[in-house]
Amino acid sequence: YSIMPKLMEASNYRKRRENNTGKLEQIYNEQLIIKNLVNKNINELSKEETQKVLDNFLLIDDLKYLVKVIKKSKEFEIIISNKLKNEIEHWLRDIQIEIKTEEGEKIYQEIKEILKEQL
Numbered sequence: 001y002s003i004m005p006k007l008m009e010a011s012n013y014r015k016r017r018e019n020n021t022g023k024l025e026q027i028y029n030e031q032l033i034i035k036n037l038v039n040k041n042i043n044e045l046s047k048e049e050t051q052k053v054l055d056n057f058l059l060i061d062d063l064k065y066l067v068k069v070i071k072k073s074k075e076f077e078i079i080i081s082n083k084l085k086n087e088i089e090h091w092l093r094d095i096q097i098e099i100k101t102e103e104g105e106k107i108y109q110e111i112k113e114i115l116k117e118q119l
Contacts, residue, residue, distance in 0.1 A: 003037055005038075009062075012096065017119065030056070031059060033052070034052065034053060034056045034059045035059065037049050037053050038053060038059070038065065038106075039053060040061060042065070042068045045069075045072060047076040047078065049055075050069060050072045050073050050076055050078060051073070051076075051078055054069055054070070054078065054080070054084070056074050057069070057087075057091070058091065061096075063099075063104060063107040063108065063111070064107060066107075066111065067107055067111055067114075068111055070111060070114050070115075071114070072116070077098050078113070079118070080118050085115050086112070086119065088115060089112075089115060092108060092111060092112065096108060099110060
């Protein structure tokens with residue numbers, strides 16, 4: 001009787017670990033897809049690819065590129081959800097401290113204006 005609960009516990013542990021590993025692989029693959037999209041020329045992005053990059057904006061480490069993606073989304077008439085706008089605005093507040101150049105500040109302001117326009 002005492003061996004059975006231990007075997008079940010070990011089996012459940014393995015299942016949880018496999019599920020977690022699968023989820024991590026899925027996240028990693030999604031990140032690779034986004035990074036490959038970010039490496040494409042902005043003009044080559046389809047509507048779906050633009051939406052995917054926009055939804056995963058935190059993987060973009062270049063403000064200029066983010067502006068281009070947001071402008072591209074306007075071209076495709078992609079509606080930015082309120083949730084996504086809020087996430088971008090919170091992220092902008094967080095990075096505002098790190099912006100040290102005039103060009104960075106202009107880009108920051110441009111992103112804020114574009115988001116306001118989409119209300």
